[in-house]
Amino acid sequence: MRPDLFEAPDYYNLDDLLTEEHKLIRDAARAWVKRDVSPIIEQAAQDAKFPKSIIPGLAEIGAFGPYIPEQYGGAGLDQISYGLIMQEIERGDSGVRSTASVQSSLVMYPIWKYGSEEQRNKFLPKLASGEFMGSFGLTEPDHGSNPSGMVTNFKDMGDHYLLNGAKLWISNSPFCDVAVVWAKNEEGCIHGLIVERGMEGFSTPETHNKWSLRASATGELIFQDVKVPKENLLPNKSGLGAPLGCLDSARYGIAWGAIGAAMDCYDTALRYAKERIQFGKPIAAFQLQQKKLAEMITEITKAQLLALRLGQLKNEDRATSAQISMAKRNNVDMAIKIAREARQILGGMGITGEYSIMRHMMNLESVITYEGTHDIHLLITGLDITGENAFK
Numbered sequence: 001m002r003p004d005l006f007e008a009p010d011y012y013n014l015d016d017l018l019t020e021e022h023k024l025i026r027d028a029a030r031a032w033v034k035r036d037v038s039p040i041i042e043q044a045a046q047d048a049k050f051p052k053s054i055i056p057g058l059a060e061i062g063a064f065g066p067y068i069p070e071q072y073g074g075a076g077l078d079q080i081s082y083g084l085i086m087q088e089i090e091r092g093d094s095g096v097r098s099t100a101s102v103q104s105s106l107v108m109y110p111i112w113k114y115g116s117e118e119q120r121n122k123f124l125p126k127l128a129s130g131e132f133m134g135s136f137g138l139t140e141p142d143h144g145s146n147p148s149g150m151v152t153n154f155k156d157m158g159d160h161y162l163l164n165g166a167k168l169w170i171s172n173s174p175f176c177d178v179a180v181v182w183a184k185n186e187e188g189c190i191h192g193l194i195v196e197r198g199m200e201g202f203s204t205p206e207t208h209n210k211w212s213l214r215a216s217a218t219g220e221l222i223f224q225d226v227k228v229p230k231e232n233l234l235p236n237k238s239g240l241g242a243p244l245g246c247l248d249s250a251r252y253g254i255a256w257g258a259i260g261a262a263m264d265c266y267d268t269a270l271r272y273a274k275e276r277i278q279f280g281k282p283i284a285a286f287q288l289q290q291k292k293l294a295e296m297i298t299e300i301t302k303a304q305l306l307a308l309r310l311g312q313l314k315n316e317d318r319a320t321s322a323q324i325s326m327a328k329r330n331n332v333d334m335a336i337k338i339a340r341e342a343r344q345i346l347g348g349m350g351i352t353g354e355y356s357i358m359r360h361m362m363n364l365e366s367v368i369t370y371e372g373t374h375d376i377h378l379l380i381t382g383l384d385i386t387g388e389n390a391f392k
């Protein structure tokens with residue numbers, strides 16, 4: 001892969017709306033991605049291997065639990081800082097951002113929000129430092145967009161719970177130390193359980209042959225009569241709203257992350273268009289290429305504004321789930337379209353691993369599907385504005 005020459009577009013001077021702390025955090029993440037992610041990520045994706053060597057760096061830039069209080073090992077930052085970190089990581093690779101998102105929003109968040117003080121103290125500092133890696137098990141083979149139908153279940157056996165079932169498409173599963181697993185009790189109520197590696201009957205086979213998110217490990221979580229200690233049940237929230245609360249946080253991070261992937265594609269395409277000569281002049285001088293580039297920067301700028309305003313609402317604890325859905329849907333769609341257009345600007349070179357565009361494009365095919373598909377988020381907006389549920 002070529003040297004990383006990334007320069008972030010900021011067409012509407014949005015930096016002026018950030019605090020000095022935001023910019024310091026963002027710039028540290030940006031520099032880390034350039035130094036430690038860009039040189040290795042193409043090979044990791046080609047090899048379909050999550051590069052574990054970057055775990056300490058992710059912890060160092062505050063990517064594991066950016067908004068988790070410092071007393072639990074988190075970085076204690078605001079929501080805009082969290083978003084900016086996700087943007088920079090996904091500028092490098094959506095798979096790396098996925099690892100950080102799962103760790104922060106889908107593992108640390110539920111333990112922090114729904115866990116006991118003992119659970120917080122036991123797990124959060126190790127997750128924040130990267131000593132423990134986590135996964136989040138909601139999706140099942142027969143229940144993706146409709147997680148309420150889940151069949152994974154646990155029975156109260158007196159001194160422990162007995163967990164049975166299977167989860168599919170689980171990021172980080174092959175190497176996770178702990179998994180936050182959503183399962184129904186005997187009354188059919190959904191609860192979160194912390195399942196730890198080494199528990200008998202718990203296995204995590206990897207899913208191979210992915211063409212997308214190749215630098216992120218994806219797998220199953222299988223539970224065959226797993227004895228889960230009673231102190232591993234998250235006590236403070238139950239029902240579908242509990243996992244959906246985690247998804248709100250992760251989807252918010254994705255809304256920012258997708259901007260990073262789009263910025264990288266735009267920046268690469270702009271540079272290439274200025275340098276590539278055809279018919280005696282740079283292809284950037286042709287109107288058709290300018291249309292592509294001009295529309296890209298317009299869409300990136302709109303997405304940046306959406307994410308920043310959502311971050312302000314999140315900081316004030318006023319962002320609704322439907323507002324988060326709109327931003328996730330819009331920004332991922334924006335990024336995938338930009339990746340496709342940017343790839344065309346590079347002509348044949350666009351399909352090679354010399355440039356990051358094709359990898360971003362393939363990654364975004366997962367990002368547009370996970371954490372609620374593109375269509376499901378549209379239905380969430382539809383329900384919010386009409387009051388009519390079009391899911392069933």
Ligand SMILES: Cc1cc2nc3c(=O)[nH]c(=O)nc-3n(C[C@H](O)[C@H](O)[C@H](O)COP(=O)(O)OP(=O)(O)OC[C@H]3O[C@@H](n4cnc5c(N)ncnc54)[C@H](O)[C@@H]3O)c2cc1C
Binds near residue numbers: 138139145370375
């Ligand atoms: C790489 C990757 C990593 C993932 N990581 C995780 C993870 O860490 N943890 C986790 O729990 N899950 C994870 N997922 C799962 C992901 O969240 C699901 O794939 C997603 O929710 C969609 O579920 P599904 O694949 O079963 O598709 P389905 O639910 O079967 O949907 C198939 C199609 O039908 C459409 N559809 C479904 N219902 C409706 C409806 N009511 N109206 C209109 N259209 C509808 C969908 O929009 C979609 O286009 C991951 C997925 C991928 C690909």
